[in-house]
Amino acid sequence: MAADRSSSAATTGTPAGFEDVPAMVKESRLVPPPRPASGRLGLRTLDDVLALRERAAADPGAYWAEVASELRWSSGWPPTSPLTGSLAEGFSYFPGATGNVSVNCVDRWAEADPDRLAVHWVGEDGTERSWTYEELRATTARFAQALTDLGVGRGDVVAIFLPNLLETFAAVHACFRIGALYNIVFSGFSPQALADRIVDTGAKVVVTCDQTWRRGRPLPLKATVDQVLDELPSVRHVVVVRRSGLAEVPMRPGRDVFFDELLAQTTSEAAPVPLEANEPGFLIYTSGTTAKPKGLVHSGMGFLVAAYHNCKLSLDLAPAERYWCTADCGWLTFPIFEIVGALAMGASCLAVEGALDYPTPARFYELCERFEATKVFTAPTLVRMLARAGDRWAAGHDLSRLELLALVGEPLDAPTWWWAQEHLGHGQLEINNTYGQSETGSAWASSVAGVTPAKPGSCGMALPGHRYEILDDEGRPVRRGQVGYLTLTQPFPGLFRGIWGDPERYRTQYFSRFGPDRYDSADAALEDEDGHLWVVGRVDGVINVAAHRLSTMEMESALLGAPGVAEAAVVGVPHPEKGQVPLAFVTQAADAPAPLDPDQLAERLVQAIGPIARPQAVLVVSTMPRTRSGKIVRRLLQELATTGTATGDTSGLEDPEVLSVLAEELSRRS
Structure with missing residues (x-):
């Protein structure tokens, strides 16, 4: 990626096998923030953000040291060399400097304002504590x-x-x-x-x-x-x-x-x-398909700096502001955006036990209203769940204080974006769809709250201090609008430092496809003409139909635009002539005007994308396999469709019993 913009600076022509700009990208438009910038960030326009990003790209060590200087350090500050090392062989931010995460998130606010609310907790049974x-x-x-x-x-x-x-x-x-x-x-x-x-x-x-x-x-x-x-x-x-x-x-x-x-x-x-800035702080495990889950090692102070930076720019939290991250603590989003990031900002946080649609979908609205939340961080799947349940559950709940809805976890479709704008914010809600991974320790692609425009479906732009390239199969940068492999080209403090007990797996999994100076995210993405990043799914989720690469996100977005469709998941299944063809799964919304017609939905895909996208079938199912954080586990749907059973890792599912339900529904169709 060029220092000021993106991978589009290098144009090598259209890579073989990649299609033209997807319709969902062409049709999306910029939406300015509904409220002016707060002034807390010192940024007021997109040009301000781009200038800061260019300065950070020129000297990332100096930029991140400037961010870190807003936090409390014990010794060795400022560091002599803010950044040393490299991506694959190991890097250090602020080497020799020492500090403590709990001091920055807890002690300094207890000293300044001991009676400020830190956390209000609500149990599923109605129990509350603060x-x-x-x-x-x-x-x-x-x-x-x-x-x-x-x-x-x-x-x-x-x-x-x-x-x-x-x-x-x-x-x-x-x-x-x-x-x-x-x-x-x-x-x-x-x-x-x-x-x-x-x-x-x-x-x-x-x-x-x-x-x-x-x-x-x-x-x-x-x-x-x-x-x-x-x-x-x-x-x-x-x-x-x-x-x-x-x-x-x-x-x-x-x-x-x-x-x-x-x-x-x-x-x-x-x-x-006092802990050295690069000393390990915690481990977070990511589930695989059949391989042993990976224990990602994150530094303590490095993670703090990244989480603080992320909450500052993506949420613009004010001290004592009422804020809710809906994630489960076992999902890294919760440490980034609540346990560490939000507390480092001095926010007053809501923590909730149990499902947000139990005993009814009204629970989400009730909690927002009672806590008087101004900002909420959640997943697209929660918003789809609310949309699926119907508008009636929001009736009578005052969400007028809600200013910002931030999202992460999986690709966001435009219909869900617009539904949230209309039904959760009455046109006045800032929606910030972000992108990150457990490995990155932050949602590094994002709008800057109150400053940069959003685009329904996109992940915004790279925040200052982060650089990426989108590459083709040969490792060449692709042109704008072309789907390729998303890679990171420079380290930042929140990036994980290795795999627990397995340094060789760290190198082979993340730095073998494109070499030691490109972190391989294994995600497929494109950048549009406005510099917005679109993460369209995992690399193995981009379906190769007769040498044409189709984005599952684009197909799912087309299905979600159909009346009565609550959720959509598209996977690739083997085909003797085309290699792969799409297979779509959909669920029906509670207030659907009529039963879903699979043939009409298949035709909708053809009309939206082209004959190449005609699915093998569109299957209307009663449920989807989801993680506790709400992600639909598409690889399990693929396994069920191709083998009739799911043998991959199911440890992260909210309810493993749905697999037997789906297997029975699919067997009745065969």
Whole structure:
């Protein structure tokens, strides 16, 4: 990518096999922010942003040092050399400088305004609790001391097997405080998935709770831990939060202890440990198809700088502003945009347990209204769920305070963008669709809140401090409007630093296709004439039909524009002559005017894209396989369609039972 714009600066002609600019890109238009810039960012126009981006590209070390200088450092600041090393062989930002994440997210706000609301928590059963910044600081410091007393030290791993709770915030920041590495394990994982991650990390302590609720059903987390503890020799202690107050919780003397009792017997508070800027801070695992999940290693202070930068530019949070990130804490979006990023901005956060459409889809609207949220960070799938349920659930709920809706997680279609604009914001809502990965530790493609225009369907532009190129199969930059491989060309503080215990996998998976100076995202993308980035899906999700590469996002967007379609997922299936053909799955909205007609939907694809996009079939199904964060798992749909069963990794599914439901529905059609 050229320093000031994008990969389009180099034009090598149309790469073989790539189609013309997709219709969804041609038809999208720029939408200016509905409100003027707040003034907090010092940026007022797109030209301001582009100038800052060019300056950052010329000297990324200096730019990121300028961002980091807004945070609190213990020693070694300013650094002599802000950036050293390279992408594949290892890089360091602010080498030698030390600081602590918990100090920046908790202590400094507790000192400035101890009674400010830090986190308000709402359980699925209606239970509510709140902590001020001083209460969060005191609990964090005491739990950090308790972990130290249990034998946890700098560099040790703590597994956090919790849902969204106040104690989750304290557990994460207690680890940051003493230099332990935390690994949040999604609370919906099976016992085996939990065991696999603990075995890989060698965690000394597991922090869990008695049970939590999801869609009205109790999930006994402590019992899940107990099923595998005999297989986990590294675990010395289990700390149990009393979420539900169960009368009987099996506790093994000497190993298991309740969180509240542990704090009661801990009279001192741990002092924050100054940690070098590139020292590992936490691990986050990503699920694969059949391969072992990868433990991504993120630095502590580097991640803080990136998350702070992301929340500042993408959300423009003000201190004490009412803000809600709807993600589960097991999804990296939650640490980026709430536990670390939002607290680093001094925001007042909402944390919610359970499903946002249970017991009815009105729950989302009720929570926004009662908390008086001005900004919400969520996933496109939640907005599609709200649209699928129908407009009636929003009736009577005042969302007039809601100014910004930010999105990440999977490609956003234009129909969902416009639905949110009309039904959630009455035309006055700023919608910021962003893009990032677990590996990047931030949503690095984004609008700048209140400053840059959005484009329904796009991911905005690269934020200052980030550079990318979109390449063809030969590693050449493609021209604007052409789909190619999305790569990153320079390191930034939030980018992960390796794979836990497997440095060779780090190099081969991310730096083999295009060499050591290009991080391979494995995502397919294009850049349009306005410099906006469109991530159209995974590289293996771009369907190759008779040597023509078709974007699954474009096909799904066309289907979602049909009346009555709530969700759409398109996968490629083998074809004896064309190599692959599309196969579409759709669900019907609750307020659909009539039953969906598969033939009409297939014809809609042909009309929108061309005869090459005619699907093998359009299957109307009752449900989709989703992760807890709401993503539709398309590879499982592909497996079901081609083999009749799903054998890949299903540990991250919200409800694995949907696979048997779908398998039965598909078998009836065969």
